[in-house]
Amino acid sequence: MSAIYQNKKIVKNLLTRTLTGILFIVIITTAVLSGAYTFLFIFGIISLLGYIEFINLTQFGRKFDKILLMLDMAGACALFLAVFSFSGQLPYNFQKASILTYVIYLIARPVTQLYSTPEKSPITSWAYSILGQIYVVLPLALLGVWGYKSDYQLFMNTEFVWTNDTGAYIVGCTLGKHRLFERISPKKSWEGFFGGLAFCIILASLANYIIPGMLSTAQWIGMGILTSIFSTWGDLCESLLKRTAGVKDSGKILPGHGGILDRFDSEWIASPVIFIYLTFVL
Secondary structure: OHHHHHHHHHHHHHHHHHHHHHHHHHHHHHHHHOOHHHHHHHHHHHHHHHHHHHHHHHOOOOOOOHHHHHHHHHHHHHHHHHHHHHHOOOOHHHHHHHHHHHHHHHHHHHHHHHOOOOOOOHHHHHHHHHHHHHHHHHHHHHHHHHHOOOHHHHHHHHHHHHHHHHHHHHHHHHHOOOEEEOOOEEEEEHHHHHHHHHHHHHHHHHHHHHOOOOOOHHHHHHHHHHHHHHHHHHHHHHHHHHHHHOOOOOOOOEOOOEOHHHHHOOHHHHHHHHHHHHHHHO
């Protein structure tokens, strides 16, 4: 009886995750194919929401200094614009203005900290603010930088991440016995990891039939393997963050996935790696 209940729970959870994943693929595909400004708007919001989740987690529920929080949000937006401007999709003057704005933020942030509400650890607050921008905002902005070299490479990266997540979940729930990283994520298994990797390799092998002429089959497989491996590390790093903060999910905005950090955890590390792979390796 318990086994039947457990199987029903797995199927229900998988269905919820799948529907949410499909919705996100539709949103991301729309963002990419509708032009740079649509991408900028949608992913800018996603980056900002993810950044706020990161601040909430790392500050461990402390009351925020509103001025510092607004300044940090402005800095996150400026960084996203500054990095995305290197995609070549925005006017050159816009690039200069966004870079200048972020440099001003880097100067203003520590100075403002001097006059903020006294804290037990002001340096920690300052450090988390910058770390969150590097960890959350930068990777999503890089998606636009290398993604606009080819809209379909960005689309396939999203497909690889979703496929790896789905494959790992299915195989891990049905066959998982050997823990992958029990100290950080007790439910993840080696079987799930190799299941996600296998699903990615299968998808990569079919990529030229889906999008012919973009990369060779070997190059697609290389991209699929890298995405699978570094997506898993990204997931584990976010699990470490949540475990340290003592929470199950980073937020509740996405049914079956939790928060923005939970849904995009794979991209925090995978996106910079794929940027390196497509820009400097191929």
